[in-house]
Amino acid sequence: MPATSQPYRRAGRRVRGLLAAAAVLATAGALGAAVPADTLGHGTGHRPAPGRYQDVQLLSFNDLHGNLEPPSGSSGRVTEQEADGTTKTIDAGGVEYLATHLRQAREGHPYSITAAGGDLVGASPLLSGLFHDEPTIEALNKLKLDVTSVGNHEFDEGATELARLQNGGCHPTDGCYSGQKFKGADFPYLTANVLDEKTGKPIMKPYWVWKKNGVKIGFIGVTLEGTPNIVSAEGVKGLKFEDEVTTINKYAKVLERQGVKSIVALIHEGGYPASSSYNYDCDSGGAGSGISGPIVDIAKNVSPQVDALVTGHTHTAYVCTIPDPSGRPRMVTSAASYGRLFTDTTLTYDRRTGDIARTAVRSANRVVTRDVPKAADMTALIAKWNALAAPIGNRAIGYISGDIESTGTESPMGDLIADAQLAYGKGLDPETDLALMNPGGVRAGLTYKASGSEGDGVVTYAEGFTVQPFSNTVNLQDFTGAQVIQALKEQVSGANAAAPKILQVSSGLTYTLDLTKTGADRVVTDSIRLNGAAIDPAATYRVATNSFLAGGGDGFTTLGQGTNDLVGGDDLAALQQYLTANSSPAAPIAPPATDRITLVQ
Template sequence: MRRSRWVLAVLTATTLAVTMTAPAAVAAKPKTIPIQLLALNDFHGNLEPPQGSSGSITAIDPSGATVAVPAGGAAYLATHLARARATNPNTLTVAAGDLIGGSPLLSAAFRDEPSILALKAMGLGDSSVGNHEFDEGSAELKRINWGGCHPVDGCFDPPRRYPGATFYLAANVLENRTKLPVLPPVSVRNVGGARIGFIGMTLEDTPSVVTAAGVAGLTFLDEVRTANQYAKLLRVAGVEAIVVLVHEGGTPASQVYDYDCDANGPGSGLTGPIVDIAKGLDPSIDLVVSAHTHQSYVCTIPDPAGKPRLVTQASAFGKLYTDIDAAYDRRTRDFVRSSITAKNVIVTRDVTPDPTVAGIVAKYQGLIGPIANRPVGYIAGTILGRGGSTPERPLGDVIADSQLAATSPAATGGAQLALMNTGGIRADLVYPASGTEGDGVVTYGEAFAVQPFNNNLVTLDYTGAQLLTVLQQQFTGVNAASPRYLQISANVKWTADLSKTGADRVVADSITIDGQPLDLAATYRVTVNNFLAGGGDGYLELANGTNPLVGQLDIDAFVAYLTANTSTSNPLTPPPLTRIAFL
């Protein structure tokens, strides 16, 4: 695209996104304007307080002990943001994507519209898209952003037309047909006399973590080149204070939410893709708000000119927000970089819930209650999924077993084993349950929180050699830097040699199915979800299966398994982690 068209796109987005806040009248204007940014990420439709490990933040108490602090809940988050906003009239609330998608039933059942309404009520002004914003494809993302009723489900609140988010930015996502960004690339906000530009992006590797249908017709560009290009154009438009909202992240050395990332030198406590991205972003960019890895950090990563620049992330699910303060120089029209400070703040539940957001939540709770509260199973203890820290997750074992049970009959696939991606497990099954249904009861809403994507199960043919390649891909390609372990059904065993690297970590002659060594020449019927069947999460060999049979939804298989195999007298216990052995 010619430079003039890029400028037009930027100026168009700028015109659409500018909001005016009149500065207070003063006799003599100070040299700088105090600016506050409140930043969120990875909300994932968690309107209700998330439960289990998904609903707590790791902190250090006054005695020095590590504690888990209950956190999150949209109405509590709204109160905390309002209180922070009250300390500075020059405040903007921003986010870095995955605000929807992978959501609990309360939000997902209504196409995540309740979450958008709640976030708008909280004052969210700009957000990058994340990979999960593309779960339902670009047409649905446009509807979510610009408003209107769902083309199939219609209007969930007929008296009121869904207004749309209007806050999403997608600088590095182009529509193949037009070669233009699928949504506005930038926003410029005027607050208290300061003009601040925001560039919103998702990770370039979004196609590897979203179904092919979700990203059809789109091209995802390099984050650094895109941000630098738009930073230059913003400066041409007279905007010097620039913030990048990017849905990519890193991993801090400590899980304590306020860990000093720079204790051993700038950025020494952070690893992952965001580090290289931050190092490559143009020095004119003043701040990076990141996401995707569901971590908490405030780190200093030097820009290409060697100047310190903050990179932040606020965990996930609305459990934290990042409070960022900066001085805006009226003369240079830019942030004073040395003035920028940030801290992550826990969204505690000891405050009065915001009545407006609480009302939104209550409204949709009333609509979905009869479905969400239906008992579907029983557990004897907490079964960790999302909150597990081991490569093999107890809940991953249960899910894989449920998928094999659903597809092992000849009529539904004739599956001999099942494989499940860890990233598709979105919650834990918590005991005792937090609701009113009684200890150990699993409701449909709780089960849906674990498996919220409505993926179809697909049973395909693979040779033993292909299965070996699939297991090796846990440690190669996009998974080389951070291995992604597959969850496996109970009849599969294999050993990982952690003294090796890459594909060599899989001990080939350790793999057994139903107690028999893997036969590289034999053909096996294998069940996966449709995301994995398309080669998602870097398991590219899974896209080469043959003779596919598409079956029921994964959530239906999970619920059916719990219902058939548990009762009040026979609750499900956390399975032992014996399917993957480690050298």
């Protein structure tokens, strides 16, 4: 399941006091592990003869989520498909390596643009999230990012904070870090389909045009229309999100009237490829055959005036062609997440027509391997912010005996968080029966192997923050048994029918998920047990969730209908409290067994 749908209200209220105290105290040639270039990407036909044509390099990435340091565990690996049909994993990511790869990729390409598909900030590790993602914006400036769309996580702190990231200025509550005024982004955030409810106008630029020596390429940026359903209500207050296709087609006409005929759409919405390998041949069965999900319908309906789609949100990797409304194949790409990949696309610009020669478009995902020199300026940037974060981030909060992964329908990390919230809930009210955790809120796992000066098995505050960076509260509510059953069914029906969101459940709650069935029937009602006893539809159960779920987030409308509310403290504090109380160097916590949900496939 992709972990993309969780609000983020940052760390300001959690660590402000600690910060005050602490202040006093890459071309493909570099891809040594990659498969041959002819298997990495594909084009839509033969290249035209040179002369009037100018190749323009488009480098793109998406869903960085403030991962400046190399992400750990499965979040820091990509799967590569080999020529013999086997697969292998490659360690990838880290802005020091991303910078080197991008800079190497640009060599020999005087016409080069770097663009992104949103969610560059939000749900970030402590190094960035602690400082309201100013470090990531600084890094993106150094990367020479030209333009990006907004993602849903760009609204985690609301439109005012997004405007500050764009325009600069010190944080209204936490002020200036290191006494230096934040300069803001050197690149434009595009918000074509995000309107101010009062004015009806986009809250930032809807489009941007790159120009060089007579070559003009327009960029239109949109985020998914369903953003209000997956972030906190406060984050999108006063905003209206319009349909992606209608908006792109509207501004494609605007650009066309301005004489811009080459257009790229930056869309924070994505799809699900048939393979998890980054170099999977998405078109092996024909154009559009190897991908499903929302981006397919979007791509099929976006105007033929648009020449390529850079996408994101689903944290998956693909380079596909999907037919446009006129039936012509059009490139649609995504570079997974966390800076592990970037996409290298060649757009051949026809100087006579001002349009892209669509049959000449070529594209491939490239791995951000860690076998290249680190970019010195990024190393210095990370060191600067780490010095500020270290007094907070390096504190030990628990101990583990092995990796606790965050992947899978039921993940060990999800189980651990649910158990922590159940224990926290019982501390507030001993009558608490169970806890439910949304999968999108589990942003990473915990890695056993030492990193930096930390010992093996030590869990630091920084690692805990990476797992749960949202500053949600742990809330208690009363539900009938019938409502608990309905909430479980909403994992695979209603808003979540197409892309299920499987709740992580606390110890004692068990049930069967039958994937051979469809819709709500996939949750086998008769199998739902709490501490061995069947859920009684007429009984009342005290349930712990985070504040996002308690508000009905992620399509769990039933969880927004609880009664007898009790708002507790910070969810990371609950995890920290659980780890501290239940682990020690001599008795570390073992990864949970993930035996609460029985899968039938």
